[in-house]
Amino acid sequence: MIKTAVLDVTQIEPRLKHPTIFEHFDALEQGESFIIHNDHDPRPLYYQLLGERGNIFTWDYLESGPETWQVQLTKPAAEAEETVGEIAAKDMRKAEVFKKLGIDFCCGGKKTLKEAIAELGLTEAQVKEELERSAAAGSGQATHDFDSWDLGFLADYIYNVHHKYVRESGPVIEQLAEKVASRHGAVHPELFGLAKGLKELMAELYSHVQKEERVLFPAIKTLERSDDPAQMAFGIEGPVHMMEAEHDSAGDELKALRKLTKDYELPVDACNSYTYLFDKIKEFENDLFQHIHLENNILFPKALKLEKERLSSAGAL
Incomplete structure (x- = not known):
């Protein structure tokens, strides 16, 4: 100084x-x-x-x-480096690259790209090449510009696509895991741990989506509709941080299940149900990552920014 x-x-x-x-x-x-x-x-x-x-x-x-x-x-202030979550929010093609390279852009979305690269032992040149290739190739399928959507519309999309998927697929995966563990657990005892872990994960997610639907999503919609902070029953910062913490917990549990199953490696004696179970879990994991990404990196930051603007314009700050 x-x-x-x-x-x-x-x-x-x-x-x-x-x-x-x-x-x-x-x-x-x-x-x-x-x-x-x-x-x-x-x-x-x-x-x-x-x-x-x-x-x-x-x-x-x-x-x-x-x-x-x-x-x-x-001496100008250093510009904040973009996080992997912010990069993924702007371009889903880059999110696909992160997924391919194992870069966590949902629960770990607040890390900078350099931090994520260092943790995985990748090189900046390797990641840069993959990102440039994705931009040049374009995408073979239509992608939504989630970052441009209204907050209420995005919240409804998350509910209709991802919350419903959790409720529909969760029980199927739980029952299938119990069935496979009962048949193959004697030879592959890790299946009992997998079934137990999935049951606990699903219970947490059922409670999690219910809290979002009953509390946080309605509050975000109220915030978007009105510029009068007095109409808000409570601030959204606390609930947002709680949901983010639960996202981190779900991400950690999925990592533990991957470690338990050696990245869902099928044994030579795997039956059709065994194979189907692992496929369904990987599908569920991909959907949950997209679900968390939309909330952590787009919906929640934009809602918090809007709340701050509303309070500032009302003279409450």
């Missing part, structure tokens, strides 16, 4: 002027600035800074002579 907001270099010994200015600049945090006060145009300093520090500053004349020159020297 610098000691002064205005540095009067007219009071500094000539040979120390530039070194002193450099010291002040180097001490700046990103987003901070100070003003150089001088009795002549300090333009030569601009070129020296550019040569020795690079293009990492802004130079704004506040006063340009003839007797006094003042320049505001700023």
Whole structure:
């Protein structure tokens, strides 16, 4: 942090002027600035800074002579790097690339791409190549521009597509897992753990979607319809964070099931039911990832932003 907001270099010994200015600049945090006060145009300093520090500053004349020159020297705040969730929200083709590479863009969607790459031991060049290939190839199927949808419409889509899928497929998978465990558990005891884990996961998801439908989704729709915060029974930030925490929990449970089954590797003695069970679980996992992605990376952030705008315009902030 610098000691002064205005540095009067007219009071500094000539040979120390530039070194002193450099010291002040180097001490700046990103987003901070100070003003150089001088009795002549300090333009030569601009070129020296550019040569020795690079293009990492802004130079704004506040006063340009003839007797006094003042320049505001700023070290701009670093632009926030996009998260994998934000990248996936803007382009589902890139989401497919993330899925292919094993990059978690739903529960792990708040990580930057660099962080996700480092965790998986991938290279930036490899990921960049895959992303560029997806953009060049386009998509073989129509994709929805979820990011442009109204919040209420998106919430209804999640309910009609993903919530209903959970309720319809969950019981089928639970029953099938119990059946396969009873028939093959003696040879493959991990199936008992799989059946137990699926039962617990489904119970949590049934409760989760019910809370979204009864509490959070109606609140988001009310927020979108009215610019009067007084009509909100409660703020949505708390419920949103609760739902995100439950998403993380579901993601962790799915990872544990994958580890238990060695990524759903079928044994040589797998029957048709065994094979069908693993196919259904993988299908369920893909749907749940899309479900969580739409909420964590699109619906919830946009709803929180809208609530903040509503409260700010009402003078509540």
